[in-house]
Every structure is written in structure tokens, then in C-alpha cells.
Amino acid sequence: MSDDQPLQHVVLIGFMGTGKSTVSKRLAEHLGCAACDVDAEIVKREREEIASIFASRGEEAFRAAETAALDAVLGAQDKLVIATGGGAVLSSVNRELMLRKGYVVALTAHPERVIARVSQDPDRPLLQGGVRERVYKLLEDRKHAYDFAHLTIDTTDLTVDEIVNRIAEAAARNGQHSNS
Template sequence: MRDGKPLRHIVLIGFMGTGKSTVGRLLAERLACAACDVDAEIVKREGEAIPAIFANRGEREFRAAETAALGAVLGADDTLVVATGGGAVLSPENRELMLRHGFVVALTADPEQVIARVSQDENRPLLQGDLRERVYKLLEDRKHAYDFAHMTIDTTHLGVDEVVERIAQGFIRSISQHSI
């Protein structure tokens, strides 16, 4: 809740390959609202693909663009389901924005499931090199980065519809608790 009002958006956080984009689209359909992928918003705003931003400007510039895009998206008046990039939680400013404007849901998955899900995706600049080694290292580095979420769901053994339903119910409970 912010300023006495229920949280307006649902913000999906989690490591890459946990299902944020897929769950986000289906959750938005379920709730009859719009979905927004922050990575897609960055590409639109910057006019450059994410791997190109990393290559040409570096991770620091990418993270600044990410914060700007996240702030713009979360400033929307209409309810959105917002899928963030896996590293969006690294910035304290981003975490504060998410908590101020949204019901934050962390999606997790077993490391081997993450590897299987991202192994064919060449648009992941942080996974260049030994994929298995990079995934395990990043997961270790970020093991507590998602702890601030209102709700956490392990997607390893759940179907997308099950994940969507759990989030929808959690969001609805959150709204009803604040409207009493």
C-alpha cells in the first residue's frame, strides 16, 4: 500500500529464465489489464537491442536506462503487469520504486531448469561464456536480491497457468486487505 491506496501494479522479479515474460502476458490477460516488459521498454526508449547496449555502452549505462524505463512504466495510471529484467533488483532505487508502486512477486526456479530455459537464447549478455558456470555464479551473487518481494513462487515444477492463478489470488488478497 502507498499513500493509503492499494498497490496498483503487479511487478514480476526473478532471475532470467524463471518465466517473468510468459507469466506476465498471461497474468495480464487473466486480470484484463495490460502487460509491460521492462526490457522491451528499454529497447523502445533506447533504440538499441539490449546486447548492443551492453556491448556499446556497458552494463552501467544499461542499468541507468533500466531505472528510467522502470520509473516511467510504474508511473502509469492504469494497472499493469510488469515483467522486469533479472538484474533490475540490483539497484536500491529500483527496489524502492517496485515496492512503492506494485505488488512484487519473485519467480524462482531450480538452476538446472534455468539453464534449460535460457540455453538457446543468445540475447542474454550476462551469460556469455560457460553457461552453467555463469548461471550458478549469478544465482549465488543474487541469492538474496529477490527477498524483498511480497510473494515468492518457485516455477520449477509448476505450469504457467498455476503460477498465474497463484499470483492473481495473492494480488486480489492484497487489494482486499487494504480496502477494508
């Protein structure tokens, strides 16, 4: 991280339950910057919980709020480690924003590990109903959605510190800029 290089954000993408929120906090500490969770930013901006936005206004309204929050966060002057929601990558506008303003890291995990991590979380509106079936269906629907990332890490059998170290090393090697 040389001083003559523009500071860019590190953007964590991936399916729910892959560790984005946890890793973002630890990575931010490691890099000496702040962490930002886009879902938390949406709640703050909309003054409404995500599950409530889905229930009262629908997924389309949530996705619009998500793009607005992502754009605002990516516009920050200070370097951030940004954890996105699992579906943020579904929008081409969001993917373009992430690539233009950050070093994008996709976190993946084995489906059964994802199920174990998210099955007890009531704040996941896309998992209402059968968790196992929904996870497998959404993973299939999104199997190529994270392919645009600069780096992909399978978090299934790694500790948070191992993930953080891999991201920090790769980001430093790649000068933290996108190739787009």
C-alpha cells in the same frame, strides 16, 4: 479488486529464465489489464537492443536506462503487469520504486531448469561464455536479491496457469498494496 482501492501494478521479478515474460502476458489477460516488459521498454526508449547496449556502453549504462524505463512504466495510470529484467533488483532505487508502486512477486526456478530455458538464447549478454558456470555464479551473487518481494513462487514444476492463479489469489488477498 474493489473500486475504492487504488489500482496498483503487479511487478514480476526474478532471475532470467524463471518465466517472468511468459507469466506476465498470461497474468495480464487474467486480470484484464496490459502487460509490459521492461526490457522491451528499454529497447524502445534507447532505440538499441539490450546486448548492443551492454557491448557499446557497458552494464552501468544499461542499468541507468533500466531504472529510467522502470520508473516510467511504474508511473502509468492504468494497472499493468510488469516483467522486469533479472538484474533490475540490484538497484536499491529500483527496489524502492517497485515496492512503492506495486505488488512484487519473485519467480524462482531450480538452476538446472534455468539453464535449460536460457542456454539457447543469444540475447542474454550476462551469459556469454559458459552458461552453466555463469548461471550458478549469478544465482549465488543474487541469492538474496529477490527477498524483498511480497510473494515468492518456485516455477520449476508449475504450469503457467498454476503460477498465474497463485499470483492472482495472493494479490487479491493482499489488496495489491505494499506494506512499506
